[in-house]
Amino acid sequence: MYRIRMHGRGGQGMKTASRILGTAFFLEGFEVQDAPRYGAERRGAPMxxxxxxxxxxxxxxGIIVHPDLVVVSDDSLIAMATAGVLTGLTAETPLLICSNREASFYHERYDLKCQVIVFRLPPTTSSRSPRSSSCAGAAAALLGMISPHNLNQAVAQELHTLPSNLLKENQQAARTVFDKLQDFKGIVQRRAKMEIGRPQWLDLPLEVASIAAPIIHAPASSLQMNTGVWRTLRPTIDLEECIACGQCNTYCPDGAISLNTEGKPTIDYDHCKGCLICLAQCPAQAITAQPEQEEVS
Amino acid sequence: MSRTLLTGNGAAAWGARLAQIEYLPAFPITPQTEIIETISAWIDRGDMACRMVTMDSEHSMITAAGAAAATGVRTFTATSSQGLLYGMEMLYAVAGWRVPLVLVNVSRALAAPVTLEPDHNDVLAARDSGFLQIHCATCQEVVDTMLLAYRLSEDKRVRLPVIVNLDGYYLSFTREPVELPTLDIASRFLPAPTIRTDQIQASQPTSQGIAVLGGSQYSYFRYEQHLAALASLSVYEELGREYGELTGRFYSALELYQSEDADTVFVMIGSFATKAKEAVDRLREIDLKVGLVRLCLVRPFPAAELAAALAGKKGVAVIDQNLSMGQGGILFHELTSVLYNRPDRPRVITSYVGGLGGRDISLEDFRGIAEETAQAAKNGHAPPPRLLYTAAELTQMRGLQEIAKTQKNSRGHTL
Amino acid sequence: MSPLNKNTPPLGQHHLLAGGTPACAGCGGLENIKIIYDILGPKTIFVNAAGCMTLLSVYPFTPFPGSWLYTSMASAPAGAQGVRDALDILLAKKRIPADEDLQVVVLTGDGAAGGMGLSATSGAMDRNLDFIYLCYDNEGYGNTGYQFSAATPHGAKTTTSIMGNPGYKKDLFAIWAAHRPAYVATICGAEPHDLARKVAKLKNIKGPKMLIALAPCPTNWHFEPSATIQIGKLAVQSGHWPLKEYENGRVTHTKIPKPSDERPQVEEYLCRQGRFSHLFTPQRNETVLAEIQAKVDRYWQEVNDHYAG
Structure with missing residues (x-):
């Protein structure tokens, strides 16, 4: 069996990528299972x-704990423990990243023992990048048993609702990435059967209802959730240009902008999801946005 | 204490009054309605300090009850049958909130076909909701159980809502002498409500009824509810003794009647169990050595107590006033499952479904059950489950079907 | 544009509703709730109906420094009744002092408000319950992926109306006002002055106080999250989302759009949302666009006639 886990953010098309890959396998005559897994979080959140x-x-x-291949559509997810990109990764599990960086960058940064393969999104004429098709094409290349024909067919089946020009662009993207990664054809190893351990069960003790009921006593505990990691674009306020109108503060849905006594705003990057309402509403155009992955520290 | 004639509904209302309930969200449904009418009149006359509010449905009613209980007032509500099912979503929710609440269900069989008379499919539909279930057999028990139910529900070791069940018609509209505890006695057992440390108020904000993500967290919260329900069994026994010492009326998870030396034991719940007592007395006159074990608690299920009471019996006959379609009587299956692994289990356990939709269970029925079960114990194998239904009933049914079955429609076609 | 923090009810510098919620980036509903919560203050209990905001609190994380109770889809107003009545009982019996009282706020989406929650809502108004009812209206069953609800506007594409909703938006404002509650208003987080004035006002009114907040939804209306406020403003300016209030038997419009030849046409509002894209491409659906525009124009004509008359 091949087990492939694909990580992205809500809205980036990783469910579609998994379906393209699943369909491609199916067309090759494989038995297939594909499924997305979301938490409560929405667009922009890791999934x-x-x-x-x-x-x-x-x-x-259910969830794949021991993958044979991990695909990451957004490299900012790797550092995020809650995204679980590195869960179950061994030295034999290739990590395939959609990125403009070199593979060595990730080896150094995350001290990875596994093989890291990076690929770039092919250029596109439309505003919608062919991310799902590219990720599926890249994975297909590494798996090695999916033909270009069936990859093409799978993209067509899964994206049949797209206008024909966009569909074609996706098919081309999948093929471009697939071709570029032919050096890595077939590097995905099927994992040897793992020994079955024994469960460490316990007898759950009876506890008082005040803690054994789904009740939260701590106020505003959601501040511990770092929803700043959802952000792909990072707004920055030029305080010189800022006219202290307070609109960014009023309109930010997440309450992630506060004002000082002069009415000048500060962004709480731990909770700014990067919606950029502040940028869109700033009458002084004092807010700009930069791609988030450039800022990883 | 004074002895007075009360219906089961009147007894439930008195129980609520003696429990000094503060809040009653209500919605009328037969045969429960008399309870809320009685309390409403007491409130209007100034006999009772309680706020009653008529909601738009039982679903809303149970929501309001649970929310008020979470906010810290002693809350009561009551329903029957379709109403219990209409509010079913909220039974599970309120039990999950772990708030103290008592709900009286006046059992009535479920539609379709619509009927007003009782069986236990309504209350047993709530079997897995997390509400504890206490089933009453007499009007006296209804009053007493109301007080026990509040103590049980409010107990820190339990903190689960409780359904007090009484059968429609056979208890709800039936008057019997009831010894009413004085308010003094009642409040010695169940003191007037006081401030609760976990109630919702401005200085102690809480978020309740929260969603969880993932099966592990869910398993924890759900299993804790189960553990609390299991623990409530010994708490009930403790309370039953305490109440007995105050009033002389002791309560326990099981009621045993002539069962100790019996060869054949009837197992039942609810008011029809008193009919079984009558049957036990009469059948012993004709040398059938029978007895009765009645479950007062259905949730928690008194498994160990039942096993002990039935240990070594030749035959046990479970009489279910309910029907799980495609399976049979619910109590029969619950009972057999807890006895299966016991070496001292009864030789045979037979299954009878009777009393559906208020159908009577006659002395003849009890005799047939006793004899068939005794015979099965002798043979060593139980007969298939049986519906208590006579040839005369089918003959009558045939007559009705003749009337219902119009021979021809308006176009002259035979149907 | 004038600064927002002057001459208006308090629009907080720091906000009560904490960040870190699972709500989508750019959520118009959350933006409404954030501003309203600042005005109501922390002595508030939100009684929540199933919908997008169910997941504001996911164990053990809550954004509320005050209280919250999740009930069910149909019965949040009944939950509010239970809490309000219980607080009144506790106050009357002096089991809690007056400063422990809470403002009770139902938080519900349009799906519950216009569908299965309507019975409980009607009941609460009927009983003159002292509470605030806040419906964040994202015009569809948003939390399940956007199926059409009773509040979905005509022509909008949802996952269960891929050719455009054949139905028309249910008029909850009118349904509520027919109950003659203490207060009814429509609001929109993109018009925070109007919103803040209304919320500050209803704080001092006893009885049922009903709010419908337009909640532009980038995820399901299909527009960039940064455009939430612009979409909301266009909804108001084009006349598609009338801002109004009902009090003492009278309906007052609190922001009258410019005359029909001067205000943005409704299609300027529609064309920015993917859920209406089928009305513009591959070719314009003039019939539906004209019908929607005519309905809006007729509405405001009637309003003008009413004020003139």
Missing amino acids: FAYVRADRKTIYER
Whole structure:
């Protein structure tokens, strides 16, 4: 069996990527399982999808804990523990990243033992980048048993609602990435069967209702959730240009902008989701945005 | 204490009054309505300090009750049948909030077909909701159980809502002598409500009824509810003794009647169990050594107590006033499942479904059950489950079907 | 543009509603709630109906420094009744002092408000419950991926109306006003002055106080999250979302759009949202666009006639 886990952000098309890959496997005659997994979080929040493919009936279900291949559509997710990109990764698991950087960058930064392969999104004429198709094409290349024809067919099946020009662009993107990664064809290893350990069960003790009921006593505990990691674009306020009108503060849905006594704003980057309402509303045009991955520290 | 004639509904209302309830969200439904009418009149006459509000549905009613209980007032509500099912979503929710609340259900069989008379499919539909269930057999028990139910629900070791069940018609509209505890006695057992440390108020903000993500957290919260429900069994026994010492009326998870030396034991819940007592007395006159074990608690299920009471019996007959379509009587399956692993389990356990929609269970029925079960114990194998239904009933049904079955429609076609 | 913090009810410098919620980036509903919460203050309990905002609190994280109770989709107003009545009982019996009292606020989406929650809502108004009812109206079942609800406008594409909603938006304002509650208003977070004035006013009114907040939804209306406020402003300026209030039997419009030949046409509002894209491409659906515009124009004509008369 092949087990592939694909990480992205809500709205980046990783569910579609997993379906393209699943369909491509299916067209190759494999038994297939594909599924997305979301939490409560929405657009911009980390999510993942997964694909299983085998020549025989698949009995496994649910989240893939021990992947044979991990695909990441957004490199800012790697550092994010809650995104779980590195969960179950071994030295034998290739990590495939959609990025403009070199693979060595990730080896150094995250002290990775596994093989890291990077690929770039092909240029596009439309505003919608062919991210899902590219990620599927890249994964297909590394897996090695999916033909360009069936990859093409899979993109067509999964994106059949797109206008024909966009569909074509996606098909081309999948193929471009697929071709570029042919040096890595077939590097994905099927994992040897793992020994079955024993569960460390315990007898759950009876506890008082005040803690054993789904009640939160701590006020405003959501501040511990770092929703700043959802951000792909980072707004920055030029305080010289700022006219202290307070509109960014009023309109920010997440309450992530506060004002000092002079009425000048500060952004709480731990909770700014990067919606950029502040930028759109700033009458002095004192707010600009930069791509977030450039700012990873 | 004074002895007076009360209906089951009157007894439930008195129980609520003696429990000094402060809040009653209500919605009328037969055969429960008399309870809220009675309390409403007491409030209007100034006999009772309680706020009653008529809601738009039972779903709203149970929501309001749970929310008020979470906010810290002693809350009561009551319904029947379709109403209990209409509010079913909120039974699960309120139990999950872990708030103290008592709900009286006056059992009435479920539609379709619509009927007003009782069986237990309504209350057993709430079996897995997290509400504890106490089933009453007499009007006296209804009053007493109301007080026990509040103590049980409010107990820190439990903190689960409780359904007090009484059968429609056979208790709800039936008057019996009831010994009413004085308010003094009642409040010695169940003191007037006071400030609760966990109630919702400005200085102690809480977020309740929260969503969880992931099966582990969900498992924890749900299993804690189960553990609390299990723990409530010994708390109930403790309270039953304490109440007995105050009033002379002791309560326990099981009621045993002539069961100790019996060869054949009837197992039942609710008011029809008193009919079984009558049957036990009469059948012993004709040398059938029978007895009765009645479950007063259905949730928690008194498994160990039942196993002990039925240990070594030749035959046990479970009489279910409910029907799980495609499976059979619910109590039969619950009972057999807890006895299966016991070496001292009864030789045979037979299953009878009777009393559906208020259908009577006659002395003849009890005799048939006793004899068939005794015979099965002798043979060593139980007969298939049986519906208590006579040839005369089917003959009558055939007559009705003749009337219902119009021979021809208006166009002259035979149907 | 004048600064927002002058001559208006308090629009907080720091906000009560904490960040870190799972709401989508650019959520118009959350923006409404944030401003309203600042004005109401922390002595508030939100009684929530199933909808997008159910997930504001996910164990063990809550954005509320005050209280919150999740009930069900249909019965949040009944939950509000239980809390309000219980507080009144506790206050009357002096089990809690007056400063422990809470403002009770139902938080519900349009799906629950216009559908299964309507019975409980009607009941609460009928009983003259002293509460605030806040419906964040994103015009569809947003939390389940945007199926059409009773509040979905005519022509909008949802996942269960891919050719455009054949129905028309249910007029909750009128339905509520027919109950003669203490106060009804429409609001929009893109018009915070109007919103703040209304919320500050209803704080001092006893009885049912009903709010419908237009909640532009980037995820399901299909526009960039940064455009939430612009979309909201266009909804108001084009006359598509009338800002009004009902009090003492009278309806007053609190922001009258410019005359029909001067105000933005409705299609300027519609064309910025993917849910209406089928009305513009591959070719314009003049019939539906004209119908929507005519309905808006007729509405404001009637308003003008009413004021003139």
